[in-house]
Amino acid sequence: MKLNITTALILLTAISFSCAHKMKTESSSANHIVTGADQTEAYIDYLKNKRVAVLANPTTIIGQSHLVDSLLKRGVTIVKAFGPEHGFRGNASNGTKVADEKDPATGISIISLYGSKRKPSAADLADVDLVIFDIQDVGCRFYTYINVLRDVMEGCAENGKELMILDRPNPNGYLVDGPILNMQYKSGIGQFPIPIAHGMTIAEFAQMINGENWMQGKTCKLKIIPVKNYDHRMEYTLPVKPSPNLNTQQSIMLYPSTCLFEGTILNHGRGTYSPFTILGSPKLKDKYPFTFTPVSIPGMSESPLHMNQECFGIDLRNYDIAQLRKTGRINLQWMIELYQAYPDKARFFDQSQSKQIGSIDKLSGNAEFRQQIIAGKSEKEIRDSWEPGLSQYREIRKKYLLYP
Template sequence: MRFVYVVLFAFVLLTASLNSKAAAIILPGMQLSASIKTGADQTEKYLPYLKGKRVGILANPTSVIGKHNVHLVDSLLKLGIHIVKVFGPEHGFRGNASAGAHVADEVDSATGIPLISLYGSGKSKPSKADMADIDIMVYDLQDVGCRFYTNINALARLMEACAENNKELLILDRPNPNGYLIDGPILDMKLKSGIGMFPIPIAHGLTIGEFAQMVNGEGWLPNHLQCNIRIIPVANYNHNMEYTLPVKPSPNLNTQQSILLYPTLCLFEGTVISQGRGTYFPFAVLGNPDLKGYSFSFTPTSIKGMAETPLHMNNTCYGLDLRKYDVAALHKSKRLHIEWMIEMYKAYPYKEKFFDFKQSKEMGSIDKLAGTTAFKEQIIAGLSADEIRKTWEPGLKAYKEMRKKYLLYP
């Protein structure tokens, strides 16, 4: 009888093991973020390497580790790592600056470490003086997989500074929550700007570590500089996995819904349509005061730390409520949902004003956001989503082939 129990127990363990392995098979719609371990969380792989070195870190509020989401800088200090300065991107190191807001140099009140701003301060990369007392740089920012999300620009500029000053860059890789998506026109480099610096599609389908390899491999740094990079990859990660971020990546991407809608909805920054800035559900709604044919409405207001002067402030906007939109449909189609742009343009009564607008100096025109002048012209001409997407296919095909060389994950 005891033998039978032993056999049964072994069978249960085997079944559990098989089920565990089955859970690692990636299918659209599966929630598998619990199995993922970010590069930063794997401290055993890089702590010995940092010991005894003077460390500089580019970090923000997404740079967290452990079950309690403790900031990486705070954690490394407690573990005896000598951090000499921290660099902050858009929104600042502690994330208390609004989108596009000037971020000044300061001293971190929690740690006493000097904070060097790389956004809105006139400085886009660490200077030679900044790098003089640093032995190694660390990059740990959560990206969301879009060309116009500025973390990849911060990475490239940091790579440039490291290459110029002969410093190694340690990249603690994190999953791309939109990693399944590769779509949109390839940037026309004539439209290069702060929201589009590289010839990649709107949704690039790369992690930060993979993107760094692409920057080196394609020679995108000035004068074809090469940065000495070391990457701590994400464990148990696949590009087709769903990944729920432990903390919001920026003030206006405050829900998983907004993060997954962002690759499509950010294009509306180049139109008269609000994406909900000035509400507590940005990038989950669309609207304008002149779209009175829609029953859903919202009113943008000034919200400190999110949007002090949002588009259509204190005016009722009518349009689409996408807070409960089935984002699994986006995952399944693996496409930007440009049908919303077509719908909003058709519904808006003053067509000549729809694109003749930019919502902020930082975001720029629809041409810079889309990365091409053709997109605006195609919407105005009444092309269907499929017809527009067909014009992207040659560029996307070439990009996907090039992308294969730099992948760290399936």
């Protein structure tokens, strides 16, 4: 009898564990992040009998397939596509102008918004009823897809076209940090009065563009397909690299901190397969044991800084990203340390020498950051100078959030 009771208890425990495990599994599945694009049931009927244009790049996917390819198979009438920096299929290098073309896979005409123009013209939209915007962003002011978003919204607003946004998570959505852009330093890598890391998805940012009147009185009609089961604190690993030089999750998470080195004389991994995760210069030979040699890599960096020269510096490929998530801050210590270590300080921020994309003033959004590093200011002193602007931005941001 004892044996039977014991056996029964064991069976009951096993059944209870099995049920609990099943519930946990179902709950986990229910809470799985689902992008806007993947929710075809939420928008496919809305596209029926409409002439559709799609702003797309290689991150524009449903599952493993490109959105355009998938929608065409579902009978959606796609009359054209618009391509941003790097092109519709992602085959153009960083900063390279992209020409209009025909997509060899579908025969659809692709109009470049990174060539002779930045926004769709009236002629481009004349035969279009609705534009879809579906591009993966990484949550930084100097990542230019938010500029593309504003330009497409403006083109739609001027021509009475609706913009559907298939929203995607921001992998750096937890991060709201950095100095607010002083609009005197407005450029192609900074066009909005926001911090370096804005902490918003593309759809949330679109609402901010409308709400903060960043199109000078124009308002774009938006239809948003939000992400399911998402909040800004969630970790999100991108299924496709968002651009050629953000080719790993590590590079994406370090990007808000290490892209600032584009305004210095240091190579930040361009010309290697580890961009934004390694930092160095030939002149740091006596300071650091870690070395790398930038070379020309077609499609990533054809003429990197210090090409074919051995560079010495810092290796962040195994840096614990959890440290950034824990602090919720951009790392400034690497900039402070490497400036102090660099022997020719007068050249450290010399843009004419670095030949990179943007000056440190344009990247940081002001002239003070460069002066603070040169003056040896502490991280606390630098951060204190970002207030009250950063706190004010956080309050403005709350108005446009779709997710906790």
